[in-house]
Amino acid sequence: MSDTRAFQVDLHGVVDLLARHLYSGERVYLRELMQNGVDAITARRGLDPEAPSTVRIRPLPGGALAVTDSGVGLTAAEAEELLATVGRSSKRDVDLGLARQEYLGQFGIGLLSAFMVADRIELTSRSARDPRAPAVRWTGHADGSYQLVELDPTASAAVPVGSTVLLRPRRDAEHWLEVGTVVALAEEFGSLLPVELSVEVPLDESAPAGDPGRPDAPEPRPGHLWRRISERDLPWRVEHPDDGRRTAELTRYCERALGFTPLAAIDLDVPLAGVSGVAYVLPSAVPPGGSGAHRVYLKRMLLGTRVDGLLPEWAFFVRCVIDASGLRPTASREQLYTDEVLLATQEALADGIRSWLLRTLESGSGQAAQFVRTHHLAVRSLALTDDTMLDLAARILPYETTDGMLTLDEVAAQHGTVVYAATLEEYKRIAPVARAQGMAVVNAGYVYDSDLLERLARRRPGTVRPLAAGDIAQVLSPVPPERELATWDAVAAGNAVLADQDCELVLRTFEPAELPAVLLHDRDGDHQRALRRTQEEADDLWGDVLSGFAEPVAARHLVLNDAAPVVRDLLAAPRGEVFDAGLRSLYVSALLLAGEPLRARESELMTGSMAALLRAGLAGTTRPTTDDDAEEDHR
Template sequence: MTSTPTTPTPAHAPAPAPNTFQVDLRGLVDLLSHHLYSSPRVYVRELLQNAVDAVTARQALDPAATVHIRLSASAGTVTIEDSGIGLTAAEAHSLLATIGRSSKRGSRGDDDHGAAEAIRGLETTRQEFLGQFGIGLLACFVVARQIRVVTRSARDPQAAPVEWLATDDGSYTVRELPSEARPEPGTTVTLQARPGAEDWAEPAKVEQLARDYGSLLPYEITFDDATGAEPRRITDRPPVWDRPFPTPAARRVALAGHCDALFGFSPLDSIDLDLPVAGVRGVAYVLPEPTSPAHRAGHRVHLKGMLLTDNADNLLPDWAFFVRAVLDTDTLRPTASRENLYDDETLAAVREALGTRVRAWLAELAASEPERLAAFLSVHHLGVKSLARHDAELLGLMLPWLPFETSDGTMSLEEFAAAHSEIHFTRTVEEFRQIAPIAAAHGLGVINAGYTYDADLLTLLATVRPELKVSELDAGAVTERLDPVPAAAELALASFLATARTRLEAQSCDVALRAFQPVSVPALYLDDRQARQERDRTAALDSADSLWAGILGSLRGSAPRARLVLNHNNPLIRRIAALPDAALTATAVESLYGQALLMSQRPLRPADSTLLNRAFLGLLEWATHSADTQEDDK
């Protein structure tokens, strides 16, 4: 790309006249409907929002004024009428058709003095308004082909009513109407649905959307479906969590009904979310069934009564995945589409405070209502474990309640710690299930930490109960707890043990002889994290080139190796040890190793698979050879 030289402008030359950006309304509507808003349904919110803001401004001007908002729909037409602040002709020009300007935001350099005064007059009540971004009424073009506004200003009683009429081709007109066209201050907005969007103007859908968005708005809103029936009330205030009830039980029943209507489930319990300093009021409903920690529940958030989103996934801490919340706030910031919360420092502080409230609820249950806590933990112990990982105080509080799978059965850490001053844990479920019966028989306290969060909690346990010794289970600890074999018996089996150790040297596995229960287990395969790391290093060394082989070889340390513990109490072990054929003994040892490895449910390395295959075929060959020999003898 080349650039064309330009002639410098003399210093005394006049500055060029500024140009004005031109906005293509059709392009703007496409942007709103396909990129900013998730659905055309938001047009009802925009209508309600403008009406509520107008009524709020009217009450700021005249606190004694009687205000109302009426919504109706019929035959592809949607109308909303309010007794709000209204607009003059100049304000209609300045505010209704200007992108980025709102009657709730100050303006500099406005050419129209009256409109500027109106803007400055409303700025004093800025914090009460729902609208934040000044897109306003034009957003209704996502469903409308024409918007007609008839309005009369409450600030200038002498001003005539004004009609603002706009179409989706980007044109609009403003004209004054006779006084009888609108005798009282306020505004009436009428939308004509564009082709293809008529469904969005159906009375049933409009009413449902109005209830969804506006049930908590601070002014009474009614809906008329033009059938002659009595207008129906849309708003339902105060929120159920702020209503008085004769008893706590009656309140719980009402909240349960509200949750069922809103989220479609009957809650296990409810938690009040009251943060007056943060301008937050609401309730969290505890899910009646377990849910995955990876699932981020969508919460329902109202901003100054208007529904902002029913899918806010950043409102509560990630560990609180066992609740669905609904709340109203006047401090949190919405995103540009006003369909979610802006994740800033304020939201982070509110999120932490709401998490503290959920934690306090758990503490209250533990202190005064253990039955309700037990019912909760039977369903959501995973969520509490997730929280307790970062909160030693809560872990101490929950010790009598959190269930763990142990070598003594399922019980709380409190109960298990009372029986074992030294606690071992396994990091995999498979390792625990292999060792649990043997540990139980020999008084070894082992906890299964193969489930989510359990290993983290056991690591933290020593800070809560410093008198306990907590460590990951290793092969040495298990072997030491098993009964030793008398020296004479072990000496008699020295040749057998030497054969076994030689045969398993290639598998990086040591051999030990012990006596343990249950007798039915002939051999036990034990390893730990260090042994697995050493085995992985050896496997990598075998397949590495010369450079990496040198590096990996230099990393060899004194890490413990896996261990095959043979059970001297098992009759099969004694029979194998007495075999006169050294080759058959070696094959039997490999079979014991393979069976123990399979029982531990660890993944097999290629070398392990080769050994299992060799041992199986070797035993088949020996069995068939023996049968042939016996046949020949006959």
């Protein structure tokens, strides 16, 4: 037969696990102690609604730290049940009435986290449930041992109802219990707590004393004062005499909490999830997909300053500060647990921000204009999935066009059809010709624009379409028949020169005359050329696979401008090295004008053409004769 034995828990190992894998670091120890104090106060107020609600933090000489709350306190039996065994917090909290929804955490595991900074934890407590019970003192050590004693009547009488946790720092953790660090952590985690949270600080502290607290607050030590950390109300719940004052106060809070002056503040409210707060519009543009981290409080205790996933990706222009009572934290209590309530909350918050955005943009106000200048990418991003925003974007967003900066609705009103170039290279290639011919083309080569125009084309069939090669071809005037006949041989020779470039030579007349050539091609042809290059570079097996997708490739067209003097001179030149080099130079110039990168083949083509033209230009020159040359000839 075998006997049943209990696991032996290595407390050092458990604390290391907490510090390295559950919590973000030692800094959360004070959050856990404050959280325990708030929960104890909540429990006491269930017995006595008029009971005081205070948490006081006192750094002591020698590096110790005392955290005192006016909560429900513990009897000896309750302390034994709560603190004797690691890992049974949930059941014990239920048994002791500490696990209802209004509580922040679990007392046992929260107290254990203090071992991340202390070798010894001393808890002195007196119960509000049983005023006749003696006060108790529990002392826990990092080696896993503890002592629990009941104080004698005289000592018990001196202990107020509530609990005091006294920490003795580890040798390598003294800085976590220093006054400056404690004040900073208390402000970060507890500034919105629904209790009076105060820290005892030296009189020479540069920070203001703030609210002195309750009249019955204990006297500070000589040379010290109590500095109140917590605010009485949530900043967005405070009543103000008018909207202007409220906006100014919310702006000041954003500057303190988030570090920037917002363009606007958007109220957020999801009553079913107990969520309220403010979304602040950033004052400067941020890249799409940038951090959407937000400041989240859970029952007014800070959950985290960089909580992800609260809003959809298109809302990257705001940073939120919210407080929630109906959302669940993860085990570390530093992120939100994804469940149906969180998903519904995300949708409700997104709807609130979307409604504000639509309302603001439709108003045509100065704020709307400033928002569009700063956060036009957010409007474009939302328009990709929202039909209402898509129509609004077509009405208000300015686009670069060959007619200047216009909205899409303005282009449609002036030209009947919105024609857009899907890439920046395509727009650069045709812009000079289109502009000279009075043809309006929209540049859709920037972030989101091509997809947005494509979606608008599906929503407005026949009035929005991508640029086609024929759009430019139709504004290029054919040359007179006699000129076409006179240049027939030159064009044929040019086609032979450019045959290895997948390029066909065409002679037309167009404005501006200073532009000697443009390169025209379509997307399908580009795709097939890229596929063929990949096929040529791939191994036999992969090349055979790609060959199944290959189709006949439509040649690109290098359109020479017969109105350009350099083109007329070239076509009149005799066939040979200079003619070939000049034509290849025009081809490379057209490539650069289109914004295309030069591959190795085009770079070699440009270098060879320049060398040929340079040799031709130097062939007929002679060096001037000098006196030294004449003397040499005489010799």
